Amino acid sequence: MKSIIKTFMSFLLAVTLVSCSATSAPQETKEEPKEEKTETSVETKFKAGTYEGESAGFGGESKPIKVTVTLSDETIDKIEYTADGETPTVGGAALPTLVEDVLAAQSTQIDGQTGATVTSNGFFEAVNQALEAAGVDPSSLEPLAVEKKVENIEETVDVVIAGAGGAGMTAGITAAQNGKSVIILEKGSVVGGNSSYATGGMNAANTHYQKEENIEDSAELFYQDTMKGGHDLNNPDLVHTLADNSSDAIDWLDSIGAPLSNVGQAGGASTKRQHRPVNEEGKILSVGTYLVEHLSNKAKELDVKILTDAKVDQVLMDDGKATGLHAVTSDGAEITIHATNVIITTGGFGSNPDLIVKYRPELKGYVSTNAPTITGDAISFLEDINADFVDLEQIQIHPTVVQSDGSLISESLRGDGAILLNKEGKRFCNELLTRDVVSAHVNEQEGSFAWLIADDVMAAGSTVIEKYVNKGYMVKCDTVAELAKLMECDEATVQESLDKWAASVAAKKDEEFGREEFDANLTDLSKAPYYAVKISPGIHHCMGGVKINTNAEVVDKDGNVIPNLFAAGEVTGGVHGGNRLGGNAVADFVVFGRIAGENASK
Numbered sequence: 001m002k003s004i005i006k007t008f009m010s011f012l013l014a015v016t017l018v019s020c021s022a023t024s025a026p027q028e029t030k031e032e033p034k035e036e037k038t039e040t041s042v043e044t045k046f047k048a049g050t051y052e053g054e055s056a057g058f059g060g061e062s063k064p065i066k067v068t069v070t071l072s073d074e075t076i077d078k079i080e081y082t083a084d085g086e087t088p089t090v091g092g093a094a095l096p097t098l099v100e101d102v103l104a105a106q107s108t109q110i111d112g113q114t115g116a117t118v119t120s121n122g123f124f125e126a127v128n129q130a131l132e133a134a135g136v137d138p139s140s141l142e143p144l145a146v147e148k149k150v151e152n153i154e155e156t157v158d159v160v161i162a163g164a165g166g167a168g169m170t171a172g173i174t175a176a177q178n179g180k181s182v183i184i185l186e187k188g189s190v191v192g193g194n195s196s197y198a199t200g201g202m203n204a205a206n207t208h209y210q211k212e213e214n215i216e217d218s219a220e221l222f223y224q225d226t227m228k229g230g231h232d233l234n235n236p237d238l239v240h241t242l243a244d245n246s247s248d249a250i251d252w253l254d255s256i257g258a259p260l261s262n263v264g265q266a267g268g269a270s271t272k273r274q275h276r277p278v279n280e281e282g283k284i285l286s287v288g289t290y291l292v293e294h295l296s297n298k299a300k301e302l303d304v305k306i307l308t309d310a311k312v313d314q315v316l317m318d319d320g321k322a323t324g325l326h327a328v329t330s331d332g333a334e335i336t337i338h339a340t341n342v343i344i345t346t347g348g349f350g351s352n353p354d355l356i357v358k359y360r361p362e363l364k365g366y367v368s369t370n371a372p373t374i375t376g377d378a379i380s381f382l383e384d385i386n387a388d389f390v391d392l393e394q395i396q397i398h399p400t401v402v403q404s405d406g407s408l409i410s411e412s413l414r415g416d417g418a419i420l421l422n423k424e425g426k427r428f429c430n431e432l433l434t435r436d437v438v439s440a441h442v443n444e445q446e447g448s449f450a451w452l453i454a455d456d457v458m459a460a461g462s463t464v465i466e467k468y469v470n471k472g473y474m475v476k477c478d479t480v481a482e483l484a485k486l487m488e489c490d491e492a493t494v495q496e497s498l499d500k501w502a503a504s505v506a507a508k509k510d511e512e513f514g515r516e517e518f519d520a521n522l523t524d525l526s527k528a529p530y531y532a533v534k535i536s537p538g539i540h541h542c543m544g545g546v547k548i549n550t551n552a553e554v555v556d557k558d559g560n561v562i563p564n565l566f567a568a569g570e571v572t573g574g575v576h577g578g579n580r581l582g583g584n585a586v587a588d589f590v591v592f593g594r595i596a597g598e599n600a601s602k
Helices: 001-027 089-106 117-132 166-177 191-199 209-211 219-229 236-244 247-254 287-301 353-361 377-383 435-445 458-460 463-470 481-485 492-506 582-601
Strands: 048-055 059-072 076-082 153-162 182-186 262-264 274-276 305-307 311-318 321-328 336-346 394-403 418-419 450-455 476-477 530-542 545-547 553-555 561-567
Touching: 048 117, 048 209, 048 321, 059 117, 059 463, 076 089, 076 117, 089 117, 117 353, 153 166, 153 321, 166 182, 166 287, 166 582, 182 311, 182 336, 191 287, 191 582, 219 236, 219 247, 236 247, 236 582, 247 492, 247 582, 274 394, 287 435, 287 582, 311 336, 377 545, 394 435, 435 530, 458 463, 458 530, 463 530, 476 481, 481 492, 481 530, 561 582
Parallel strands: 153 182, 153 336, 182 305, 321 561, 336 561
Antiparallel strands: 048 059, 059 076, 262 274, 311 321, 321 336, 394 530, 418 450, 450 530, 476 530, 553 561
16 A cells, blocks of 8 residues: 555656646746847947037136047047147146146046146146036046156266256256257256246346336446345345346347346335336236246257156266266156256245245245245255255245235236235335335234235236236226225225325325335326235245355355356355345346356356
8 A cells, every 4th residue: 555655646746847847948938039239229438529628727717728529439539729828838838748648548537747737727627528518427537557668868968957947948048059968857847947937027237128218227236235135144246246147147038039128126126127028019928937938949949958757866976076967757767867067956945845844934834836846856965965055044935925826926016006905905014125024014914914906007018917817816896996895894995095105106205104116107006997916925935045156156065166066046045145036036047047057068
């Protein structure tokens, strides 16, 4: 019986298994066939087409950077731009490289060009706008790894120079004019350094431009003003050299096609000696960008080789003599340039907060007007070869600086008649006192700020004011009421201050604050519209640096000249003493740049 039941159960299990198998088999065959993808269903990265974007760069909102971006389905194919507001030698020079970098990385999430930060940011924002117009989130585009071939460089020339600012290019041009082969090593991505940031002019005495306007001046008066402005801490021999060679320096600029034909006045000067460039319409230009453009063009014409992204870190020495420079690039490549003579023109250290605090602790937290590359690299590599330094604690603050980004408002505006009003709308000092004194007066006001006021007469003759307006620094006010509203003070007080200034200009006498300079062309601010900008002091210039003699030769700690080594410009100390006069920095880099280039050619 048990065997019959066991056989029956086995039969039922077999039937069940067959049934399950028969049921499941058809389900496998009923799967939907996979749909073949057609061309229209292929996913793409971009929506192919051409898209536009624009954003404010250095030229401000009125002259934005405009881009046209061409996309294929998978890549950013092309970027075209217009940038009329960018300085040709700074932002203008950086833009082609920025285009290459974005195309290589296929992203804007990359570093900008050193020395052209404002232009870089404006360019990236404009490209991002174009990408967004194509429906792309720019932040989602991770940059591609770009392999750069690192190649070391080693060359031999007659003269090698560290720093392609005003002093470096002046020295290089001078040496090249004497038939020498020249290489300049520049830390930044573009040339210019702090020289590009100069807005005023160049002090020079007894020039043909002064004589043409019957302006009485002399090298001796220039010397006296500079010594007084520097609190007599200056090296008298260097100051005599500066003043005595200033007129020839103006002639030399004429000879390379960079005339400074407009003569104005700056703080601390006894007469009009600040020489400024003008455009074809006669409007005053910023001296720095003007000279950097002309110097770089002349250097190119004379085959002066400039290597950017080359941070100098060592002066090569042999038997106590300078024999070249060593530098490194951001990619780690080494550059070794052997030379008969070496010139150091790397500028000061105004963009190095640690060094600022080291020498002047009370300046901690001050905004700087300096280019980001101006970090005092030469202090370290010149100390390594026993070079001497002077006045490193003498750091100048400039009274009229925009605090949001460290932009300088030119002292030349005060020379032309702009005045300073405090929070209450009252004038509080002689605007043409030396920078340290005016800065101290500003800091004494409630809130440690002031408003600089110009007018339409000044604006009509100045591209400098136009630039400030375009960048949003200066605000145009059509009436005194609008001006008072902007300043958040009493209209009657502002009107009274303007009236007193107009009376002073008419009488050529400043009863309140003793200003003595009242040129016939000085504006009296009697009519609206007005232009106002809120300012406070900021770090501007390092008067101290490596010690040189009147031949621009570097001196060591034992008082001896280091053979074949020269220096010029803000990297040096002794010319300006305890305070630099406006207009003397440009004079310094042209005069001593020429001397360094001349002596390095011998």
